[in-house]
Each structure stands twice: as C-alpha cells, then as structure tokens.
Amino acid sequence: MEFDLIISALLGIFLFHGLCSSEKAPNYSFMREATTAPAISHYDYIIIGGGTAGCPLAATLSEKYSVLLLERGGSPYGNPNITNLSAFGSALSDLSPNSPSQRFISEDGVINARARVLGGGSCLNAGFYSRAAVEYVRAVGWEGGLVNASYAWVEEKVAFQPPMRGWQSAVRDGLVEVGVEPYNGFTYDHVNGTKIGGTTFDADGRRHTAADLLEYANPKGITLLLHATVHKILFKTKGVSRPLARGVIFRDALGKIHKAYLTRGEMNEVILTSGALGSPQMLMLSGVGPSKQLKAHNITVVLDQPNVGQRMMDNPMNAIFVPSPIPVEVSLIEVVGITSFGSYIEAASGENFAEHYALNDYGMFSPKIGQLSTVPPKRRTPEALKKAINAMSALDDAVFRGGFLLEKIMGPLSTGHLELRTRNPNDNPSVTFNYFQQPEDLRRCVNGLKIIENIIESKSFSKFRYDSLSLPALLNLTASAPVNLLPKHDNVSVSLEQFCKDTVMTIWHYHGGCHVGDVVDQDYKVIGVDKLRVIDGSTFNYSPGTNPQATVMMLGRYMGVRIMNERLAKEKSPN
Structure with a gap:
C-alpha cells in the first residue's frame, strides 16, 4: 500500500505555467x-446562482427587465488561482471556507467539487469548449437557429483555438491512426471522429469564464450580490390554485437576513441556476421535493414532488x-x-x-484535489490523500515528465439520487451516482481503454513512449519507472473491467436531479408551481457533447432570449 501511495503521487504531474495576463x-x-x-427589495427576475448558466441568463434578461443575481461565492477577478492556467488545480485543492471550490464526496467514495464563485464551474475546470451534438439539440427540442446564435454569443467572449x-x-x-475517424480539424461542433476543440484559456494562459458574459449586461438593469x-x-x-413563487430569503456574509420579492407582473419569475447539486x-429546502424527506427535516411541504x-x-x-x-x-484538454x-x-x-515543483504541485489528476486513482474510491480517505501528497516529494523529477490519456463515457446510463443532510444551504447534500451500475457504461470504459492502448502503441505517438512499456506494463508495477495507476490485487493481471471500477474518478x-419531464417542463418551469424555473445542468x-460547459452557458443565453420573446409576444397579443 505504501508503494501504491507513492505511485499515486504521479497524478500530480500537471504544473501549468501560463502567463499572467495584464488585461x-x-x-x-x-x-x-x-x-x-437593503433589507427588502423588488425585481422582475430573481436568479439564484451566478454560475455557468446564471451569468448569461442574467445578462440577457437585464436588457429589458430588472434582475437580481444572487451568488453565494465571491468574484473570480483578481484571484490568480482561477485566472492563470499556471495555477490550474489550486482552487480545487483549497479546502478553506472561502475557497471558490467546495469539496464533496459522493456516497460512492469519489471525491468531487462544486463551484462557489461567480462564473461557477467555468472558473475551475480544464477549459475545454465543445458544443452539443446536433442530435442532442433535436432530442431535447431546442430551436436550432437560436441555439447556434446563443453559442456564438458565448464564444465571442470566452472561446479560443488552442495552440x-x-x-x-x-x-x-x-x-486518427487507430481509426477514430474522420479527422475534423478545429471545430466547436460535436462530430464523430477526431477533432481539435476550443478552450477558454486565451493565448496568454488567462482563463475566461461565464462571469465575462456579464459584460453584455445592461448595468442599469442588473444588481449582482456576492x-x-x-x-x-x-x-x-x-x-391561489397552486403554489406561486414570490421571492427569496438570503443571508449576507455577516449572517444578516435580506428578502427580495418579485415586482408585480404576471410573467415575473424566480429562476434557479444553482447547478446539479444546488438546484435540487x-x-x-424551500418545500418542493419528496414529502417524506422534507418532513424528516421539519420542512413545510409546499409541493410533494418525489422526482x-x-x-x-x-x-x-x-x-x-x-x-x-x-x-x-x-497542455490541458485540446483534442478529443x-x-x-x-x-x-x-x-x-x-x-x-x-524548478516549480515545490511551489505548485497541482493538477487535473492530483491527490491534492482528490484524484487518487491508485486507491479504490471508498478507501480515498484524508489519510490516504495526505500520504500520497507527502510521497510526491520523494520522487525523482524525471517521473513527472509525461502525460495522461483519459476516457470519459457518454451519458452515463447509471443513475443515483440526492438527499438532504441538513437544512443549511451551505452544507453539501448526500449524493450517490452508482458508477458503472449499468453494464453498458462499463463496456464503454473498457473499449475506451483499448483505444488508449492502441494510441500509445501507434507510430504517431512513438516519440512520447518508452518502447519497453506496453499497456500491461503501464497498468502493473514495473522495475524501470513507478508509473502504476492500478490498485493492487492478489493476481498480477487485473481485468480492464476491474481497472475501470477501481480507478474511477470524476x-x-x-x-440531473431536476430532469425535464420529471421536475420541470420543456420550458424549464417547475411542474406544479407557478413563477419558478430551473435552468442549468440539473435538467440534463x-x-x-464531450464537455458540458459550452452548452450550459448557451442554455442561459438561449432561455433568456426565449423568455424575453415570450413576454414580447404576450404584450403584443390583443388578448
């Protein structure tokens, strides 16, 4: 186990040296x-969550209406751990109460993170920018022309071509050599084959986030509270015939209570954009959910909604x-x-x-952010993480030269659930994802690993590999280099199926958690409640596509335009 933990430290190899932009x-x-x-205020729209969807939505609605955007975290601007590519992973490893990233551990044992900053997950991720597939857009019933225009609106501010x-x-x-064809070049579009995608890091290594989309906002129409x-x-x-949202209660950093209400108007709304954990x-917490669970926490049931x-x-x-x-x-993610x-x-x-190792040993696969694949999920304890981090300092610098090939399965088909732990909105709920519960998910993982094996052994990749290290050598302990990512078992050779289960990370x-058809309708209005919508990844x-941030930002803009168009049409209607 000690040697396994030392090897796990290899997951901290990514120290990114982007330049700090003077912009x-x-x-x-x-x-x-x-x-x-103020203690009490009134707005046409109240948006809960200044994240990946909330920022573009608020910017759009502020063009014509008064908008209150409430963000539980602080500003990303001036924080080098967010802005600079060189510091990627630093925010994810920060466990302080004021960190822009709030760590949570699913019941599966996989360490994860939720955003706590203006701009949401776009302030913390690896920056890959890629649109949803055309088939996805059709399947969910979005209007293709407006979708494309909304993507373009986002891309004007935050997307770039990688180097x-x-x-x-x-x-x-x-x-391409191993058959993932055709080669599609650089494109934001989701198309089968191999492509270069976009990135939210510019040429100077400066991150651009959903918060930048607030540059589109009408400053006279929006109030943003951190x-x-x-x-x-x-x-x-x-x-009323059914519950009607009329406002929110929020606390500031000093704990003082404030209330914000909707102004009078038939189409004014409260809109949840708090993400897949925050929105459900x-x-x-507001009384809309499974009644048995709500009653267990002494929450008054407004609407029994078991989904x-x-x-x-x-x-x-x-x-x-x-x-x-x-x-x-x-490099971060650039090709897929x-x-x-x-x-x-x-x-x-x-x-x-x-020269940088002692100061900045963070990265996408670092034990400092919980990505400890050498230990099976439920054994990734704080003690195990600490040992892995300490073990990194004992390794020779040469072992940190290289990179990762990774696979992510589409979907997935396996599902879980979320439950409240407490009535405090700052506390993480309990969430279970049931990784690889569905056999098809496991099959996709195995097939993805086989593609990775072929890439490693391809002629195109030959200069970046040691000829003596085949995939079995990379998956098992070798004498020449400590590169094993595999939790040890009694047998020397472990199946790829077991590898998928034991090394799974997020x-x-x-x-999920507020699915269209279950919790919200096709217009993202909460079923059984008036004046309340959910617009974020919890509805997916x-x-x-390969990475959701582009589509979440697009959805904020898309629904903002839809909402304004609906109001305009109703105002022009003689009825």
Whole structure:
C-alpha cells in the first residue's frame, strides 16, 4: 500500500505555467457585496446562482427587465488561482471556507467539487469548449437557429483555438491512426471522429469564464450580490390554485437576513441556476421535493414532488499515465476522439518541472484535489490523500515528465439520487451516482481503454513512449519507472473491467436531479408551481457533447432570449 501511495503521487504531474495576463478585469458597477443590500427589495427576475448558466441568463434578461443575481461565492477577478492556467488545480485543492471550490464526496467514495464563485464551474475546470451534438439539440427540442446564435454569443467572449503542440498533436494523429475517424480539424461542433476543440484559456494562459458574459449586461438593469446565500424560496399558497413563487430569503456574509420579492407582473419569475447539486437542494429546502424527506427535516411541504433529486448522474473518468523519454509541453484538454461506441478520448500533459515543483504541485489528476486513482474510491480517505501528497516529494523529477490519456463515457446510463443532510444551504447534500451500475457504461470504459492502448502503441505517438512499456506494463508495477495507476490485487493481471471500477474518478460533469419531464417542463418551469424555473445542468438527461460547459452557458443565453420573446409576444397579443 505504501508503494501504491507513492505511485499515486504521479497524478500530480500537471504544473501549468501560463502567463499572467495584464488585461484588466471587467469593472462591473452593478457588482457588490450582499452586506450592502437593503433589507427588502423588488425585481422582475430573481436568479439564484451566478454560475455557468446564471451569468448569461442574467445578462440577457437585464436588457429589458430588472434582475437580481444572487451568488453565494465571491468574484473570480483578481484571484490568480482561477485566472492563470499556471495555477490550474489550486482552487480545487483549497479546502478553506472561502475557497471558490467546495469539496464533496459522493456516497460512492469519489471525491468531487462544486463551484462557489461567480462564473461557477467555468472558473475551475480544464477549459475545454465543445458544443452539443446536433442530435442532442433535436432530442431535447431546442430551436436550432437560436441555439447556434446563443453559442456564438458565448464564444465571442470566452472561446479560443488552442495552440496544439507536440503531445496534443501526437494524440490527435494517434487517434486518427487507430481509426477514430474522420479527422475534423478545429471545430466547436460535436462530430464523430477526431477533432481539435476550443478552450477558454486565451493565448496568454488567462482563463475566461461565464462571469465575462456579464459584460453584455445592461448595468442599469442588473444588481449582482456576492456572498449572498439563499436559504429558501418564498411561496404564496393561500388564495391561489397552486403554489406561486414570490421571492427569496438570503443571508449576507455577516449572517444578516435580506428578502427580495418579485415586482408585480404576471410573467415575473424566480429562476434557479444553482447547478446539479444546488438546484435540487434549494427546491427541497424551500418545500418542493419528496414529502417524506422534507418532513424528516421539519420542512413545510409546499409541493410533494418525489422526482426532485432523482436520477443524478456523473460521467466516470479513467486515466492512464504515460511517462515520456522526452520533454512534453504543458497542455490541458485540446483534442478529443469521439468514438462510435460512446467513449470520449482526451489527453493532458506536463513537463519536467523541477524548478516549480515545490511551489505548485497541482493538477487535473492530483491527490491534492482528490484524484487518487491508485486507491479504490471508498478507501480515498484524508489519510490516504495526505500520504500520497507527502510521497510526491520523494520522487525523482524525471517521473513527472509525461502525460495522461483519459476516457470519459457518454451519458452515463447509471443513475443515483440526492438527499438532504441538513437544512443549511451551505452544507453539501448526500449524493450517490452508482458508477458503472449499468453494464453498458462499463463496456464503454473498457473499449475506451483499448483505444488508449492502441494510441500509445501507434507510430504517431512513438516519440512520447518508452518502447519497453506496453499497456500491461503501464497498468502493473514495473522495475524501470513507478508509473502504476492500478490498485493492487492478489493476481498480477487485473481485468480492464476491474481497472475501470477501481480507478474511477470524476471529470466534474455531474448532472440531473431536476430532469425535464420529471421536475420541470420543456420550458424549464417547475411542474406544479407557478413563477419558478430551473435552468442549468440539473435538467440534463445526459451530459451534452464531450464537455458540458459550452452548452450550459448557451442554455442561459438561449432561455433568456426565449423568455424575453415570450413576454414580447404576450404584450403584443390583443388578448
């Protein structure tokens, strides 16, 4: 076990050295601390959650209406752990109460994170930008023309073409060589085969996030409050045919209570954009959810809605480290292989970073952020993480030269559920994802690993591998280099199925809990309640494309335009 923990430290190889841009952050005159808010206020729209969907939605609605955007975290601007590619992973490893990332551990034992910052997950992720498939758009019933226009609106501010240097180019060429075809070049579109996707890191290594989309906002139409934690949605239940959202209660950083109400108007609304954990949690805390669970926490039942918190999903990720005989560039996700069998192949790389190692040993696969694949999920304890982190300092610098090839399965088909632990909105709910519960998910993982094996052994990738290290050698202990990612079993050779289960990690693409058709309708209105919508990844029946952030940002813009168009049409209607 001790040696396993030492080897697990290899998952911290990514120390990214992007340049700090001198570009000034946006000066949002409408952004202020919640402590400055009045005790009572009124708005046409109240949006709970200034994340990946909330920012574009608020910016859009502010064009014509008064909008209150409530964010429980702080600003991403001026925080180098968010802005600079060189510090990727630093925010995810920060366990302080003021961290932009709030760690949670699913009941499956996989360590995960939820955003607690303006801009949401777009402030913490690896930056890959890729649209949903055309088939996905059709299946969910979105209007194609408006979808494309909404993506373009987002891309104007946050998406860029990545540099594609040696390692990423070798992975790209290897994917094509082993049959993940056709090669589609650089495109934001989701198309089968191999492609170069977009990135939210610009040429200077500066991250752009959903918060940047607030540059589109009408400063006279929006109020943005930071460190504003919503405790419940307020409903009118008397004298109405069904519950009607009328406002929210929130606390500022000092604990002071504030109330915000909707102004009078038939179409004014409260809109939840708090993400796959936050939105079902807030519905339950407000009395909309499974009545048995609500009563167990002494929450008054506004609407018995048993589907809230159900069908939670997280796409499992499995990765293989490949040590390189030559230096490799620093890169995050830039290329993807979209296979025909439902697995996405991606890659990231590091370099020999001796001069920076002591100061910045963070990364996408670091035990500091909980990505400890050498220990099966439920054994990834704080003690195990600490040992892995300490063991990193004992390794020779040469072992940190290389990169990871990873696969993520589409969907997934396996689902779980979310339950309240407490009535405190700052506390994480309990969530179970049931990774690989469905055999098809496991089959996709195995097939994805086989593609990775073929890439490693391809001619295109040959200069980045040691000829003596085959995939079995990479999966098992070798004498030449400590590169094993596999938890030890009594037998020497462990099946790929077992490898998938034992090394499963998150790629932070969890979704569900407020599904369309179960909790919200096709217009994202909460079923059985008036003046309340949910617009975020909690409504997704499966994760869009290879990476969801582009589609979540698009959805915020898309629904903002839809809502405004609906109001305009009704105002013009003679009835």
